[in-house]
Amino acid sequence: MSDAFVFAPPAPPSVAVAGSSARFPVRRIFCVGRNYAEHAREMGNDPDREPPFFFTKPADSLVEDGAELPFPVATEDLHHEAELVVAIGRGGQDITREDALSHVWGYAPGNDLTRRDLQAEAKAARRPWDMAKGFDASALCGALRPVAEVGHPAAGRITAHVGGELRQSGDLAEQIWPVADVIAHLSRLVALAPGDLIFTGTPAGVGPIKPGQSCRVEIEGLGAAEVRYQGG
Numbered sequence: 001m002s003d004a005f006v007f008a009p010p011a012p013p014s015v016a017v018a019g020s021s022a023r024f025p026v027r028r029i030f031c032v033g034r035n036y037a038e039h040a041r042e043m044g045n046d047p048d049r050e051p052p053f054f055f056t057k058p059a060d061s062l063v064e065d066g067a068e069l070p071f072p073v074a075t076e077d078l079h080h081e082a083e084l085v086v087a088i089g090r091g092g093q094d095i096t097r098e099d100a101l102s103h104v105w106g107y108a109p110g111n112d113l114t115r116r117d118l119q120a121e122a123k124a125a126r127r128p129w130d131m132a133k134g135f136d137a138s139a140l141c142g143a144l145r146p147v148a149e150v151g152h153p154a155a156g157r158i159t160a161h162v163g164g165e166l167r168q169s170g171d172l173a174e175q176i177w178p179v180a181d182v183i184a185h186l187s188r189l190v191a192l193a194p195g196d197l198i199f200t201g202t203p204a205g206v207g208p209i210k211p212g213q214s215c216r217v218e219i220e221g222l223g224a225a226e227v228r229y230q231g232g
């Protein structure tokens with residue numbers, strides 16, 4: 001057979017759907033940088049001067065709620081970033097702000113896990129962020145909740161706890177670029193497709209997770225996503 005794969009292709013990455021045995025197949029993972037003013041400031045940037053910018057993680061870097069993982073390699077400064085995750089159900093290019101939310105399938109709490117030391121090195125050397133952001137098991141995404149159930153959450157508390165201690169506390173209403181703007185901007189750069197996830201940025205208070213610690217991200221009305229690291 002000339003059209004056979006040379007080895008069996010892996011199953012597509014996917015995310016659980018809350019209250020259902022069905023799963024959401026994931027195509028790509030996009031992430032927004034600096035979408036909350038206080039976080040932009042804590043990273044040494046001016047939140048008022050920038051349009052949203054994007055980076056990506058491999059789809060197979062997905063991690064599910066409740067995962068217990070070995071501590072990531074090549075870092076001594078693993079950081080949590082609590083984020084609202086948007087799941088795209090209908091694709092499109094040059095999507096207008098007004099039409100943008102009709103492309104959303106659902107929402108979940110997520111954690112844009114970051115090797116902050118590698119990111120700092122990359123920034124200093126003007127190199128890409130891929131190895132700081134797109135490492136194995138770097139995209140924690142909790143169970144998705146469909147729009148039909150939760151609507152489009154424009155406000156709501158978003159928190160991260162590490163080892164039970166509150167580290168991040170913000171509100172979705174503080175996003176510099178709300179979900180509709182994020183979708184509109186991103187769809188001018190790539191054609192969005194069903195299965196794309198967008199991590200929409202993190203509020204202030206990012207910080208380290210150590211070996212042996214757990215990190216729990218929670219968003220009002222959307223549940224939680226937790227990961228635990230071995231060791232310590």
Ligand code: MN
Pocket residue numbers: 031032033081083112199201202
């Ligand atoms: Mn982030």
